[in-house]
Amino acid sequence: MAPFPPHFIDAETATPLETADVVILPVPYEATTTYRKGCQHGPLALLQASDQLEHYDVELRQATCFKVGIAIAEAIADSSVDPDLTPEAMVDVVKAGVLPLLQAGKFVITLGGEHGITAGVVAAYQAAFTEPFTVVQIDAHGDLRHSYCGSIYNHACVMRRVMDLGIPSLPVAIRSICQEEADLIASQKIPVQWDHERGQDPDWIEEAIATITTESVFLTIDLDGLDPAIMPGVGTPQPGGLNWNQTTQFLRQLFTNRRVIGCDVMELAPLSDSVVSEFTAAKLVYKLIGYHALCNGRLD
Template identity: 30%
Template sequence: MNNKPKFGPSHHSTAPRYTGIRTYMKLPNVQETEDVDIAVVGLPFDTAASYRSGTRFGPSGIREISMLLRPSNAFHKINPFDYCSVIDYGDLPLIPGHIHDTYEVIRENYRHLAENNVIPIGLGGDHSITLGELRGLSEVYGPLSLIHFDAHGDTWDNYWGKKYTHGTPFRRALEEDILDPHSSIQIGLRGTVYDPSDVDEAKNMGFDVITTDELRKLTPTSLSERVKNRVNNKPVFLTFDIDFFDPAYVPGTGTPEPGGLTSIEGLDFVRHLSKDLNFVGFDLVEVLPALDHAEVTAQLGASIVYEFISLLALQKRSK
């Protein structure tokens, strides 16, 4: 590559990986948009969680262990930072207990990033934050498609009469016409539900829904093809709830669901996603460090974020 990207992680030879300010993979902590392709954005909000709180510390937990990651992707045989200029944008100043004010902060910042052709990768936080991300990006790109890895559909109408929680963001997004369900897909749903018709209700809304039982019968390549056929070339947001994985691999999360996939199975599904998709944003949510022994959940979350960056680098390389 002739033109080296402006921003990337510091070189491993300059200092041990465990030293320095805790940014994602030791990326520069700046809020620039010029000559920036990707911004990792901390979204430390958890007061819309329905069970365990503490995911407000997810961004810091992911950043802390991300220093263990090395720059080159052995699976794709690429150093993504040779192709993409990447920064750590820092944490947005979200307001605990005030979800609508928090949504405004996210919306404004994400619109700003999108207007400057920067792709954000959000570090949650509970899953309610995704509604704010979709709002900001849709102001620039129009209604978005969704690729949603999760044990839960998050399309419930309310919790305790409250419309805005981490279990309701995608129903709200449909109501606001910022999400196109007919080009969206939910992957990995499982566990107990409030009503036997919950999964069918999501399908009736227009989502393609793949339960964990169904997913186990698919290869990474066949899932990639199904996602590609569903999304086509529409602007797409990928949201990944860490509880997609079995709790044996992600103990540090707020609503664990037994019977999920292993870490290698989930990574393999992400790695095989088509590089031809029109990604406009990503997030990784529901990491709860206080329950995360040996930082295994945060490390897996950091690795998923790295795979997002690698997908975007593959796109850059193929142009």
């Protein structure tokens, strides 16, 4: 695998880790994917694609990257370097890698890699923050199975592990679950924003955010939550999902109405003959940085 770029967008915007406001943490781990493989290459592809982003954000009407220090942390849990790293051990490695960044006051955006990584990320947030928070999940799948293919840390189980930590969730754009997950959602009254219902409700964003009972939220984005028309490079695509404008509208309102304490962007599996997915994912990360900066007084 090629070395990770030392910056997001370009060298002109690079900031030392010690003084950065935002830290992007690559976690190129893949071990439990069950359909199309390749998400271990997602973090590198996203960072390389960010070189093609404009500094200026048309929506926010300013060049966010010159007002917010952005640094790239050293990659952790790289399955190309350590192919024998088990999912259980990976979760511990990720928690140990994320926690010092949070304790240093950084806004961390973790890049995967398979969605199982989020179990370690969320565990680090729970250790770092005393106040309760909700995990907002953009995803095509419920990811609520207790175990799958012999592991409770399979990518299809990550939100079940979040539930085990006693953390509430808000799943958005869900359109594929199994019977076990359907029963759990009903018994636990999880406020799932089903994709087919969202499409019929013009007020779905306000109604979804209103179900969040905590002031703070952690945002996990499995990129298959987006419409495969704009995000084809994922391991388990599903018809439907959020288009670009729906995604950014939801995210901006989420950042505006809640305190977003961190994010991750998972499951980018680059295609060999297209750069659409990695470029869109890079632009999505830039949006996350912009909305965080806007809601924390860093932008005009």
